[in-house]
Amino acid sequence: MSFDRINSAQPEPVTRLVHELSQLPGVGRRTAERLAFHLLKADREDAMRLSKAIADVKTDVRHCGVCWNLTDDDPCAICSDSRRDASMVMVVEQPKDLWNLEQTGMFHGVYHILMGRLSPLEGVGADSLTVNDLLRRISDPTKNAQGVKVTEVILALNPDMEGDSTGLFLADPLQSLGVNVTRLARGLPAGSQIEFANRAALADAIAGRRRMS
Amino acid sequence: MSFDRINSAQPEPVTRLVHELSQLPGVGRRTAERLAFHLLKADREDAMRLSKAIADVKTDVRHCGVCWNLTDDDPCAICSDSRRDASMVMVVEQPKDLWNLEQTGMFHGVYHILMGRLSPLEGVGADSLTVNDLLRRISDPTKNAQGVKVTEVILALNPDMEGDSTGLFLADPLQSLGVNVTRLARGLPAGSQIEFANRAALADAIAGRRRMS
Numbered sequence: 001m002s003f004d005r006i007n008s009a010q011p012e013p014v015t016r017l018v019h020e021l022s023q024l025p026g027v028g029r030r031t032a033e034r035l036a037f038h039l040l041k042a043d044r045e046d047a048m049r050l051s052k053a054i055a056d057v058k059t060d061v062r063h064c065g066v067c068w069n070l071t072d073d074d075p076c077a078i079c080s081d082s083r084r085d086a087s088m089v090m091v092v093e094q095p096k097d098l099w100n101l102e103q104t105g106m107f108h109g110v111y112h113i114l115m116g117r118l119s120p121l122e123g124v125g126a127d128s129l130t131v132n133d134l135l136r137r138i139s140d141p142t143k144n145a146q147g148v149k150v151t152e153v154i155l156a157l158n159p160d161m162e163g164d165s166t167g168l169f170l171a172d173p174l175q176s177l178g179v180n181v182t183r184l185a186r187g188l189p190a191g192s193q194i195e196f197a198n199r200a201a202l203a204d205a206i207a208g209r210r211r212m213s
Numbered sequence: 214m215s216f217d218r219i220n221s222a223q224p225e226p227v228t229r230l231v232h233e234l235s236q237l238p239g240v241g242r243r244t245a246e247r248l249a250f251h252l253l254k255a256d257r258e259d260a261m262r263l264s265k266a267i268a269d270v271k272t273d274v275r276h277c278g279v280c281w282n283l284t285d286d287d288p289c290a291i292c293s294d295s296r297r298d299a300s301m302v303m304v305v306e307q308p309k310d311l312w313n314l315e316q317t318g319m320f321h322g323v324y325h326i327l328m329g330r331l332s333p334l335e336g337v338g339a340d341s342l343t344v345n346d347l348l349r350r351i352s353d354p355t356k357n358a359q360g361v362k363v364t365e366v367i368l369a370l371n372p373d374m375e376g377d378s379t380g381l382f383l384a385d386p387l388q389s390l391g392v393n394v395t396r397l398a399r400g401l402p403a404g405s406q407i408e409f410a411n412r413a414a415l416a417d418a419i420a421g422r423r424r425m426s
Contacts, residue, residue, distance in 0.1 A: 009315035011285040013273045017266040023259065025251050031239070036270070037309065038238050040283065044271045046236065051267040053230040057249070058257045058264075060226045070253065072224040096250065102222040 014040065066137070066145050068113035068130050070095045078102075078110055079145035085109045086148035091134065091170065092156045093117050093163070101156060109154070110145045112137065117157060117166040131170065138177045155183040159204075227253065279350070279358050281326035281343050283308045291315075291323055292358035298322045299361035304347065304383065305369045306330050306376070314369060322367070323358045325350065330370060330379040344383065351390045368396040372417075 010018075014036060022032035039047045063069070064076035071077065078084060078098075088109030092098050098111050114129045126132075134153075137144040144150055153174050157163035167183055174181045186204035188197055197205075223231075227249060235245035252260045276282070277289035280302075284290065291297060291311075301322030305311050311324050327342045339345075347366075350357040357363055366387050370376035380396055387394045399417035401410055410418075 009282070009291060009312050011274050011283055011289075013266065013269045013285055014283060017270045020263040020266040023263070024248055026244070026247070033309070034239070035237055039267055040270060040274065047267055047271045050233040050236070051264045051271075053226065053233040054252055054260055054264040054267070056226045057230045057253060058260045061224050061253065069222070070224055070227060072226055076224075078222060096246070099222050 063113075066143070067111045068095075068115055068133070069098055069111060075145065082146060083108075084145070086145040087151045088154065089134075089137065089144075089150050089152070090154045090156050093158060093166075097156065097158075109152075112153075114157075114166070117162045118169055119162050126169065134170075135173055135177065138174065138179055150179055152180040152182065155181065157183070159184075159186055276326075279356070280324045281308075281328055281346070282311055282324060288358065295359060296321075297358070299358040300364045301367065302347075302350065302357075302363050302365070303367045303369050306371060306379075310369065310371075322365075325366075327370075327379070330375045331382055332375050339382065347383075348386055348390065351387065351392055363392055365393040365395065368394065370396070372397075372399055 017036045017039065018029070018032045021027055021035050022029050024032075027035070039050070060072045061070050062072075062074065064071045064074055064079055066075045066079040069076045069078060073080070079086070085108055088107075089112050090101065090107060090109055091112045091114060092101065093114050093116060095113055098113060101107060101111075112130070112134045114131065114134070116124055116129050118124060118126065118129070133143075138150045138153070141147055141149040153170075155167045155170065157167050171181050185208060186201070187208050188194065188201055188205045192201075194202070230249045230252065231242070231245045234240055234248050235242050237245075240248070252263070273285045274283050275285075275287065277284045277287055277292055279288045279292040282289045282291060286293070292299070298321055301320075302325050303311075303314065303320060303322055304325045304327060305314065306327050306329060308326055311326060314320060314324075325343070325347045327344065327347070329337055329342050331337060331339065331342070346356075351363045351366070354360055354362040366383075368380045368383065370380050384394050398421060399414070400421050401407065401414055401418045405414075407415070
């Protein structure tokens, strides 16, 4: 046992479950106990589905060898979809970003997951990211989805200081490889109110103003 | 699949894990996604320990045939401990109450878990509880821990309206069986301040005042 038996009246499997649940982010001992009790009371079948879902995710989910998306197939469903335009590569920080961008249904190219962003303060340099794989996809089309040559790289990094630095860091080597490098538009988010917009968003909105057509 | 694939870019095991996590109490979709990501990033070994802890709790934990405590042995460690005085039975609503009472180290008798309390509004009657098992332990010592005859039943129910009604409901049949029926003392909780005590606690404290010795 790597943890204290805090309560000898509690069966060992319950103590162990509370301990394991309390390792989850944002889950303290009280919450862990509440969750454990829920699982104790739950139908056996429901609890086993959760147990299996956790095991399956560790067994069946890995990174796509082309774009680093999380996937149960390699290459992932996006990279291997011949209806998608593999000449356009959208660079995102993490798989969650990809999933959210896909919800828009607006992009029909492929992706590249950096697996983070440059963060000198946290010791995250280019070597901790998948930058070299990205450059290789561009210089060697056989490394890209469906063997297609990349012509445009769209930087879809978070619009904050670290995302911007990462974008600046990438732009140069990408352009040297002869691809067009673009980044997502900035401005006021749809559905927001100017009254409550922050200064940076307003500044982006003014600088990026478009002629009415 | 009994749920919607909301995002076809997300691998099925991830979607399924998010779904199963979001079935937990107090866990919404956002939290479920955060937990799923944590598990995706976690060491395989750590995640598998959680998976196994959930499975084990459903496989190895059952109710004690004597007192209804949750246990991995039957009878439970408390009922089968011959150093405990099985003539005193403390009646609690749920296993969590027992575990908390045990932390005090003050009680050396045995327990009986009602598995709830009377709640006419929620349709919980005596038949949904383990009342009959409790009465049987008293009328037939062979049904009690270590075959000992019960002489005192201590009602350790929550000090609220439903706990009180449940206590009143139990007192009569218990007394008819010839046992002493007591309940936990009420008053000001240790470490509290009179300034902030609620009226009911103050009233209990006054009514239950004790002579200084």
